[in-house]
C-alpha cells in the first residue's frame with residue numbers, strides 16, 4: 001500500500017483556510033487533521049512548509065482536439081499542461097473529427113483517454129440537428145453532459161432546428177451544456193463589417209460581430225426553453241453583463257436547474273487588449289468591454305456564476321496569424337488558469353476559498369462527480385500544492401501546449417504550482433511533468 005503524508009500545509013477547503021496535515025493511502029484521502037504523525041516507516045512524507053494545499057481543479061470545458069485535430073492539441077499534451085496548471089480532472093468537448101455524436105465515437109474517445117490522459121477525464125456528447133435518438137441512449141451515469149452549440153464555432157456543430165432543439169431539451173437524459181450566441185445576429189453583423197473591410201476586419205470589431213445582443217438572444221432563448229421543458233441547463237462561458245439577469249443566486253447550487261459558467265479569458269481580458277494581442281485573444285463568445293468584465297467578476301462573487309472553466313481551445317500560431325475571417329477562435333488556457341485566478345487573489349479581488357469553491361467544489365457538485373473536488377476523508381487524493389510567493393513568467397520554454405503559445409505570454413504570475421497529485425500519485429513537480437500516468441475516468445453520483 002502506498003502511504004503519503006503531507007505536513008504543514010495551509011489547507012484551502014469548504015470556505016476555510018487552516019494549517020494542517022493530510023494523510024493518503026493509495027488513491028484516497030484517509031485523514032485531514034491539525035497534526036498527523038507518520039504511523040509507519042513506509043509513509044512518504046512531504047513537508048509543505050506552509051504552502052497552500054488545494055483540491056485539484058475540475059475543468060468542465062476543454063477542447064483537447066483528439067481525434068482528428070491533433071496538430072492543434074491532443075489528450076496527452078493537453079492533460080500534461082492541465083496537471084502543470086493544477087487541473088486534475090477535465091471534461092472534454094465533442095467538436096473533434098469525427099464529432100462525438102454517436103455512442104461509438106464517444107466510447108472511442110474514452111478509450112484514447114484511458115491510454116493517454118494524465119488527468120481524470122470525461123467527455124461531453126454532442127447534440128446535432130439529427131441525432132436525437134442517439135442522445136436518448138447516452139448513459140448519464142457514465143458521461144458528463146450533452147453539449148449543444150447554439151451558435152456556430154470551431155467544428156460546425158450548430159444546432160439551429162428549433163423543433164429538434166425543443167425535443168432535445170425535453171428528452172435529454174443528460175444535463176445540457178450550451179454555447180449561446182445567436183447565429184442570425186452574428187451573420188448579419190459579419191455581413192455589415194465584411195462589406196466595409198472584406199476579410200481583413202480589424203479584430204476590435206469581433207465583439208461587435210459576436211455581439212452582446214447575439215449572446216443575450218441565444219442565452220435567453222436557452223433559459224426560456226429550459227424553464228418550459230424542465231431541462232437541466234448549464235450555460236457555458238458567459239461574456240456579457242446583460243446576460244447575468246438570466247441567472248439567479250437564490251438557491252444553493254445543488255438545487256439550481258439553470259447554472260452558468262465563466263471562463264478565465266472573460267475575467268482576465270477585455271476589448272482594450274485587442275490591439276496588442278490581436279487574434280490571440282479571439283474567442284467565441286468574444287472578450288467584451290471592461291464593464292462586462294467587471295460585471296462577470298461581481299456575478300462570480302455573488303454566486304450568479306457557478307463555476308470557472310477554461311474553454312481551453314488551442315489552434316496553431318499559423319492558424320491564428322491570419323486575417324479576421326480566417327483566424328479561428330479559441331486559445332490554450334489549462335496551464336495558466338489557476339495561476340491567473342491566484343493573481344486575482346493577490347490583487348485582492350477574490351479569496352482563496354472562493355477560487356476553490358468555483359474551480360474545485362462547484363464543478364463536482366454541478367456534474368455530480370463522485371468523490372472529487374474536496375480535501376475530505378474518503379475522497380480521491382487529487383491535490384495541488386501552491387507557493388503563493390514564487391513569481392514566474394509565462395514564456396515559450398515553459399509552455400506545455402502542443403501549439404506552443406499562450407495568450408498569457410510575458411505575464412508574470414506571483415503564484416506557482418509546485419506539486420500536483422492525481423489519485424494519490426505525484427504527477428507534476430516544479431515545472432516538470434513526471435511521466436507518471438494515474439488518471440481515471442470520472443464517475444457520477446446520479447440517481
Ligand SMILES: NC(=O)N[C@@H](CC(=O)O)C(=O)O
Nearest residue numbers: 063153154283284313329330
Ligand atoms: N471557444 C472558442 O473560441 N473556440 C472553441 C469552440 C467553442 O467553444 O466555441 C474551439 O473549439 O475552438
